[in-house]
Amino acid sequence: MAKFITIGERIHCISPVIREAMNTKTPEPILKRAKEQLDAGASYLDVNIGPAENNGPELMQWAVKLIQENFDNVPLALDTANRSAIEAGIQVYNRAKGKPIVNSADAGDRIENIDLAAANDAIAIALCSREGVPGSVEERQGFCMELLERGLSLGMDSDDLWFDPLFLVIKGMQDKQKEVLETIAWFAEQGFKSTGGLSNVSNGMPKHIRPIMDSIMVSMAIQAGLTSAIVNPCDTRLMEAVKSADIINNETLYADSYLEI
């Protein structure tokens, strides 16, 4: 085991401020969000540039260099459907603080992102689904093995595949939540690393409910064996849960100020 890894999700082109900053190559809004997330304790930052069909490679390189040069080579997850943009980003990526993460591969159209990660000595987030929502724990396990075999056959270390059980929205798929936790427990039994878009679970809930739901979900998922999650690190309640779980799991030594560091 190791300390729980948080991947900050707030540099995302779905946000109008970030989209505008990416369109106009304005560093400030991106740097501001990077700093907020790192101050809040994020280990990795996700950089989502959207589909970026026209200028993906160039945009990703700009964003990677901008963030890493300003924040001591913070490790990044490169997040786009544009494969050449991920590759371009890795070319300028500094590995001093950790390998780049390819976000993401799945067992369907995006399986070649495993090849991309293998060819570039990167970590791949491996989403255990093909099209739509997997029907059962067993189906997720099947996709997991498919992704694992592909990675291993290309020379990847299994530690560089972070399996994503596919967190699902509670409002609408409440009956599927236990399956997600069971899948995580199965990953942990195999010794696999795992991650996922945790805040999916509280989608559509009132703003004041989301931190409560997310922090309880992350606690339950960590107990099941989750090793990482893509989260909003500026959610204080969630980060309190993550840091407290690291204490209880003896992954970090307790001190009265543990929430501040």
Place this chain on the structure above:
Amino acid sequence: MPFNKPVPKAGAAINELEIGVGAGAIKLGGENVLPFYVFDGEIKNAPKIGIEVSDLPFEDAPDGIKAFYAGTNSVAERVVKAASAEGADFVCLRFESADPNGADTSEDECARIAKEAADALGDSKALVIIGSKNADKDAKLFDKVAAALTDKNVLFVSAKEENYKTVAASVGLAYNQKVAAESAVDINLAKQLNVLINQMGVQNQNIVMNIGSASAGYGFEYVISTMDRIKSAAMNQNDTTLQMPIFTPISTETWGVKESISEESEMPTWGSREARGIDMEVMTAVSVLASGSNAVMLRHPTSVATVSALIKALV
């Protein structure tokens, strides 16, 4: 099947910290392997030994100590003599007389004595200042002494829970000296004090830990397990709030236990008091070095020479 020696993954490194200036400057820490594990990797800086000198004359000291310091007539002269002891890497000047329950020497007088001693010592050996054990007095004392020893790069032992704000602000920030954070064999407080001192603006690279000690045989296993856990957090969990080198005062513990103070006349079967005192000091020092201390403070010149020989043989 051939035997392949497992090579442990190199851990995160302990901070490297320098005290003193010029020829006498020494470096503590810097290693990323367990104590004396030279087969796992380089020990960047061998553990260092400081020799303790009190600002009070050695009235109750064993003959060997009295003989060593014979002919010295001032604190400055004793400090210079101490620096010449075989195996001593630095000198610890302890303001025992500043204790308000004792002679209560004023902080201004202590600063004068410290300055005189530091000037006499020059750059030949690094200097460490040890307080009176009274937290309030030490805060005042360290402030004056730190001001008198600017540019000497001195380590002050210690800032405690009761006085860390004052000590960190004066010693660490105003005078840019090195600060030891002292906790009494309490692993969580050891981390907490480092965090608090750092939050005041003192860089982690300027902090040393004094996690407390005990004489061997006197609750000593807690000292050892605390050190083990700190080194594990620092190296294996890359906990930057625990990567400070550890300084452990030994002599102030071991020379106060019955094995070291009972006269031979009271305990004839125990043999020479002086030999027992040296044994207690050496055994305790070697044990904390084997558990991760980067520096120790010893009193008897024979102990200094013995432990120094051991370090040289192993690193």
